[in-house]
Amino acid sequence: MFLVVLLLAMMAFRGTSHHLPAEDQATQSTEVVVAKGKIEPGQPLEKAPVALERRPVNTLPADAITSLESLKNKIAAGPIPAGYPLALALLADPVVVPAVTEKVDEAPPEDPIETLFREIESETVSVPLTFSSNPPKRGARMAVTLSNTRGETIIVVEESWVASSSGREAVLRLDPTKALLLQSARSLGNFGFIEIPVDGPSPYAGKAVNSIEELKERLAGRVVEASAEKKPTTKMKGYAWISGEGLKYGIDQDGQIKVMDGNE
8 A cells, every 4th residue: 555655656746847837939039130121132131121020939940140230241142021030041241243344445546548448439430450560559649651652651640549459460549531541541552650649639630641532642752732721712703715725714893804723
């Protein structure tokens, strides 16, 4: 009987020690940092809408942030919805991207020769020619010549531009009317050239032939006189011829009789 009473007493003691008063974990809470609005990825957390709130411990992640100081120099590693407690896994260090100074490749200065040919392209045409000697290189400016039977140099074109050259051949750019003259003069001999400065007026301005007929006359050694300034013509009232003399006479407004030449 004594043993039964002793066993009951021991069981009662154990049951009492197992049910000692303890704080229910469901009622435990701690202060943590909570997002008060949606936080975007990469947003600096020091300026994010956050606040300290007490939350039940059993609802928090193990690495919950409990101090606003922990947000210093941190950014959101991903989107954080409003009301969500912040945790270490949601924090990231900002990535410092070195300032990249974009190097803009400067366009190389334009070739002045290319600029020149682009400017004269609409006003000139290309003519291939063969010369008696090697012409200058691309971009040169020159007068085109032929020599007559007396060895005199005749200026055919007062200026042209060398678009390309190889050996004794060259492609020239020049005025269309002068290009036609050169085309007509191909069979009259081998062309020569006189290189002239690229700037300023041609030193041979006004000295070139004006037609293929004039060029042929000059090549034959005959001097073609420059057309003199025309004298003012007198208006005639009438004309008369005397048989056997072969002369033409004119009567002017004043009644004066003048001998007419063949051009009047």
